Amino acid sequence: MQVTPRLVPACLALGLVAGWASPATAQFLADDPPRTGTLLRWFTDSDRVSVRSLSGHWNTPLRSASGLNIDFNNERVVVPAISAPPGTQEAVDAITTASRPIAGNAFEDFVKVRNEVQGDYGRGPMEMSYYVSSESDYLAQQVGGRWNKDIRPDARNLSLGGSWSWDAIQPLRDDDTQTSAASKNTLHWNAVVTDVVSPTTMLRYGVEYNLVSGLQHSPYRNVYAGGTHVPERHPEHRQRRDAFLRVTHALPNRSSVKLQYRFYNDDWGVNSHELGTRLSQYITRGMSVRWEYRWYTQTPADFFRTEYVDVNGINGYRTGDYRLGDLASHLFGGAVRMDLDALAPTHNVMRRLSLWLDVERYFNSNHYSANVVETGVDFRFP
């Protein structure tokens, strides 16, 4: 099945009209208290890539049971210079297989900035969103819609969502690839059920489906095949689907446990399993700590090989992307959150502030590791 320009607006319009015509059974954005917040995030990995993110959000209820949410994010990505001595075979290999553009600047850091903005408007059981992300070689836009309804009052909620995204890709100048301008489109659907099982337990489960078409490989990367190097080439179509289950349970002694499982499958041959758990505990009034662990494993794509004996790869496709290979990963994380109203319940500003810090350590079977540190502040308006 291919994503066609007619199919997309038809699906979205049907969903939006259906939702708009339904009784206002749930008003999520409208129910949120007005608040704003900002977040600073640092990502560094074993390849010495670093990402600094500065983001913010603001949401407010509006008239007629509606609400508005705005998110923005500014990211600065630094991909380090090739570290091998110039002229060596190691440097040539690194330049050839790099996933960054190299135009006579292999021994300089590559820096790019990405800006993202997302707006969500909710009215009654409906939410609509628009997202745009801009960087030097990539412009992504997305429209989405979501509808939800309590299908068993006080016990079960059903949410149906969909989105359509269209990306314009304009590769930068690169010495050893000549990829021309391209595009990528994604059609997404999801169905999510939330069950309240008891006064202390909730379940959430659902399915998601993505239909992707267009350029799906790095426009800058080459692959060694048949004794030479040729540009990477992935299929232009991909069907991606997953089913997931989440459980949250309030434990005695002001603590909670969350468990999640996800199974993912696509028509490139990648199957993956993900298991995660979070354990949270209040250590004093308004202050909580959280421990997190995530385990992930996947099978390789059908056309993934560590070496290609022929320049045509497998059925004409070849990849140098380790994300399409056999992979297993672990993530450990810890977080602390503090609501300052516990410290200053009568102070007009302090009592509306929350601070938090989150630290994560990730590593995978490809000898790759990463650290993520997030810190943020939220302010609740009167």
Add this chain to the structure above:
Amino acid sequence: MTRSRTLLVSLAWLALACACTGCATVPVRAWQRERLVDPIVAFRAEAREDARKMKTWEAREGSTGGIGGAGGGCACK
């Protein structure tokens, strides 16, 4: 594992979850939900964080999803 068989397995898991919870859920009134809306318990409190993390790891692994597009309600109306 073939594609269709894999899909069937995932749907079977989903159906099983639906069947189990369909038997188990009972109405939980608003005044009984104090624990469920606590920020350390509620799904919603971590929705933005989950979306951010999914984006980070999908750029370093071969899969995506698991948060329902940050969708999902609270069955509380």
